[in-house]
Amino acid sequence: MTLLMFVIGACLGSFLNVVLLRDDWYIGRSHCESCNYTLQWFDLIPVVSYLLYRGRCRKCGKKIDVQHLASEVYMGCGFAAVGMYCTTDIMTAITLLVAVTFLCICAICDSKDMEISVLFLYGGIVSVAVLKMFHLCLCGEWIDLIKFIIIYGIVYLIFVFVSIFCKNHVGEGDFDILMIMLLAAGLYHTAVSVTIASVIGLCVYLPLLVTKRITRKEAIPLAPLLYVGFLFNLIGGM
Ligand SMILES: [Zn+2]
Known part of the structure; x- marks a missing residue:
């Protein structure tokens, strides 16, 4: 239950981060800010993708703002904490x-x-x-x-x-x-x-x-x- 809540929270954190960072978040798919490469589904797995590619773009190798990881972890932990506390x-x-x-x-x-x-x-x-x-x-x-x-x-x-x-x-x-x-x-x-x-x-x-x-x-x-x-x-x- 706690793990499931973490995953839901991390996904929401990832989405919110895009909404908060990009003014044009509702247009087009997520892309790398420096090389414009359109991110695939496996580039967008919260927390996992960032750690797997060591915080860099898979195509151009440019560093990705650590805030992406931070908001996924923040929100994931928040949801996990609620899951741990409230079960009934x-x-x-x-x-x-x-x-x-x-x-x-x-x-x-x-x-x-x-x-x-x-x-x-x-x-x-x-x-x-x-x-x-x-x-x-x-x-x-x-x-x-x-x-x-x-x-x-x-x-x-x-x-x-x-x-x-x-x-x-x-x-x-x-x-x-x-x-x-x-x-x-x-x-x-x-x-x-x-x-x-x-x-x-x-x-x-x-x-x-x-x-x-x-x-x-x-x-x-x-x-x-x-x-x-x-x-x-x-x-x-x-
Ligand atoms: Zn790139």
Whole structure:
């Protein structure tokens, strides 16, 4: 089950990466950016093709952006983590898969351009919120539904308020990412995910800071860290 979910996630990650990288993704078949060679099906097997050809085009040997592999692995691990965590509750699994997909898109965009489109941020918040409310309606838990709307409405307003005062300290999209995590997993698990993300961030960026490979003023993409934190939390049996 976990392996199947990884494969589905990796395929989706591969597709999303093409959509995010190429403006003309809906026209024609995938091709090599440098020699224009039209990729065959065996060039497009997520993760496997990249590793098999050692990250190079099969025809011209030009290096392929490692981001292709990263987004396939990111999304594959996300789906596998949900598969490991949810085996019985279908609605929770669907909500988490949608949350993971949007968080992964945000992570890819943030690590590529340090910029996340509001379409993905609000798309994630609205989709996860609607799924959660639908789940509560299905269970007939009307009081919980009203509580959900009031509590998360207030939390979102607080985030908007804080982000106005935190300009230049926290990226504008980071609060929206936190909101997606909160809606999907609740306060406790979001706090755990953020803690894990902070520890990973420290381990990755502190040595770079000490060796002066990055400066203190350099902006660090937080979305990939939050995504990895969220996945570790899922795998740990959220
Ligand atoms: Zn090529």
